[in-house]
Amino acid sequence: MSAASGGGSGGGPNALLLSINQTKCAELGKDYPARVTVSWPEKGDDKGKLVLLPQSLQELLEIGAKRFGFxxxxxxxxxxxxxxxxxxxxxxxHLKFASDGELEEYDLQDDGL
Structure with a gap:
């Protein structure tokens, strides 16, 4: 599932490399945006939702706001x-959304406090 995997012959070693945030459809040979699972465990969502990876971190945060209402x-x-x-x-x-307070709480739990 590596974004840089490919196969075949011709064109040299870089001929089939893809952009970092894309994956290649084996059947059709087309490039597609990466898919990621997003969740917000602190808001009651542990399993998550599968979404296409946007072009920016800000857009990803906006997806979180729309999907989870926070x-x-x-x-x-x-x-x-x-x-x-x-x-x-x-x-x-698999990505998790958090607010500033949740990140601090996670750090304290991780340290065993």
Whole structure:
């Protein structure tokens, strides 16, 4: 599921590389935006919703506001690392929305406090 995977011959090693936030449809050979699962566990959503990855982190936060009815301020990996650049997100990632207060609460729980 790597964004840079490809196969075939000709064109050199970089001929089939895709943009970071795209995936290739094996059947049709077309490029599609990456898909990610977004959830907001603190607001009661643990399973999440599958969405197309937008072009910016701000757009991703807006998706969270529309989907969950709250305005998130942070995007975290499923392990709790804060994401500050849309380009580090890959196809298939599970992301969590949080507000500033939730991030601090998560850090305290992670430290065992």
């Amino acid at each position: 305005s998130p301020t942070k995007v975290l990996t499923k392990d709790g690392a804060e994401i500050d650049n849309i380009q580090v997100i890959r196809d298939g990632d």
